[in-house]
Amino acid sequence: MLPLALTLGDPSGIGPELTLAAWRAQGHPFAVFGCAALLRSFAPEDVPIAAVANVAEAAATFPHALPVIDIPLPAPALPGTPDLANAAATIAWIEAAVTACQNGDAAALVTNPINKKVLKDGAAFAFPGHTEFLAHLTGAARPVMMLAGPDLRVVPVTIHIPLSDVPRALTADLLEETIRVTATGLARDLGLSSPRIAVAGLNPHAGEGGAMGHEDAMLIAPVLDRLRAEGMTLSGPLPADTMFHARARAGYDVAVCMYHDQALIPIKTLNFEDGVNVTLGLPIIRTSPDHGTAYDIAGKGIADPRSLMAAIAMAGDMAQARWP
Ligand SMILES: NC(=O)c1ccc[n+]([C@@H]2O[C@H](COP(=O)([O-])OP(=O)(O)OC[C@H]3O[C@@H](n4cnc5c(N)ncnc54)[C@H](O)[C@@H]3O)[C@@H](O)[C@H]2O)c1
Numbered sequence: 001m002l003p004l005a006l007t008l009g010d011p012s013g014i015g016p017e018l019t020l021a022a023w024r025a026q027g028h029p030f031a032v033f034g035c036a037a038l039l040r041s042f043a044p045e046d047v048p049i050a051a052v053a054n055v056a057e058a059a060a061t062f063p064h065a066l067p068v069i070d071i072p073l074p075a076p077a078l079p080g081t082p083d084l085a086n087a088a089a090t091i092a093w094i095e096a097a098v099t100a101c102q103n104g105d106a107a108a109l110v111t112n113p114i115n116k117k118v119l120k121d122g123a124a125f126a127f128p129g130h131t132e133f134l135a136h137l138t139g140a141a142r143p144v145m146m147l148a149g150p151d152l153r154v155v156p157v158t159i160h161i162p163l164s165d166v167p168r169a170l171t172a173d174l175l176e177e178t179i180r181v182t183a184t185g186l187a188r189d190l191g192l193s194s195p196r197i198a199v200a201g202l203n204p205h206a207g208e209g210g211a212m213g214h215e216d217a218m219l220i221a222p223v224l225d226r227l228r229a230e231g232m233t234l235s236g237p238l239p240a241d242t243m244f245h246a247r248a249r250a251g252y253d254v255a256v257c258m259y260h261d262q263a264l265i266p267i268k269t270l271n272f273e274d275g276v277n278v279t280l281g282l283p284i285i286r287t288s289p290d291h292g293t294a295y296d297i298a299g300k301g302i303a304d305p306r307s308l309m310a311a312i313a314m315a316g317d318m319a320q321a322r323w324p
């Protein structure tokens with residue numbers, strides 16, 4: 001199978017050191033889209049760094065050196081101290097890696113964490129994160145963020161918007177499209193042909209019959225009724241505070257939640273070390289670790305590589321399932 005395309009992410013975050021650890025693990029082969037000089041600057045002797053011309057060359061290189069498709073940084077990258085001058089290169093790594101996937105040179109995209117504000121301030125990055133940027137680059141109409149771990153899968157319907165904007169952003173169309181993309185993605189890439197989908201309410205106690213809000217009964221429930229009539233297996237709108245204990249989780253394959261933290265608090269509580277961020281609804285496969293740039297520990301050699309390694313493994317498994 002083809003190698004993966006791995007982007008280095010924020011060069012001052014923990015992505016570079018996690019990438020060295022992922023290469024040492026010698027899991028699914030990958031080509032790094034990043035800066036060879038940066039990686040050489042702190043790679044130990046047992047991790048040789050080799051600049052390669054393309055992903056195909058990376059396949060032969062990977063067993064004995066970390067292959068890098070080199071797009072050099074303009075400024076030194078100090079761990080934990082981002083430099084806005086490096087924002088454009090960070091974005092260029094993502095663009096080049098997506099092109100490699102679109103050209104069929106790479107099997108899937110795995111992205112190390114970026115810092116959205118650094119990219120916005122340093123390069124006028126106009127997107128809330130990878131999810132929306134990758135949809136823009138690939139022409140995908142409705143990208144869906146899913147966080148998947150051994151104990152839970154979650155999908156936030158609304159993502160990187162202020163909590164105060166959630167009720168206004170939560171439309172029947174968005175909810176319906178998110179559920180459809182989720183069901184399709186689980187069937188195509190994760191072998192769940194008729195996924196059991198639990199849907200959270202927006203309000204406390206799912207609105208308490210209207211006493212604590214109307215979105216649950218007036219917006220969410222009619223969408224679920226419509227999709228159930230098509231044959232989908234859906235439960236909800238459920239009170240979110242009793243959806244995530246072990247017995248509740250045994251009753252579904254994925255939890256669709258109304259906003260970012262309603263989804264990400266339970267998954268990062270249960271599976272922070274090995275959770276994976278998967279973007280559904282794209283024409284390419286994309287995974288990412290479930291964590292961010294972790295400036296507070298960058299360069300200290302204590303960052304846990306397991307989430308990145310899980311993202312690499314999941315990307316390889318999804319590619320194998322899609323193109324056996
Ligand atoms: N996939 C992504 O690109 C992605 C994901 C999440 C957050 N972010 C971005 O990262 C930046 C920082 O976000 P944050 O502070 O909310 O979250 P964070 O995940 O960077 O850090 C939260 C805490 O978890 C710790 N942590 C994170 N990853 C770790 C690892 N692998 N091993 C050990 N400890 C780890 C950090 O040290 C920190 O104490 C923000 O700009 C955010 O948008 C990007």
Ligand SMILES: N[C@H](C(=O)O)[C@H](O)COP(=O)(O)O
Nearest residue numbers: 129130131132277288290291
């Ligand atoms: N909300 C995501 C998480 O906590 O993992 C994170 O910001 C990544 O978003 P993108 O994949 O859109 O960059």
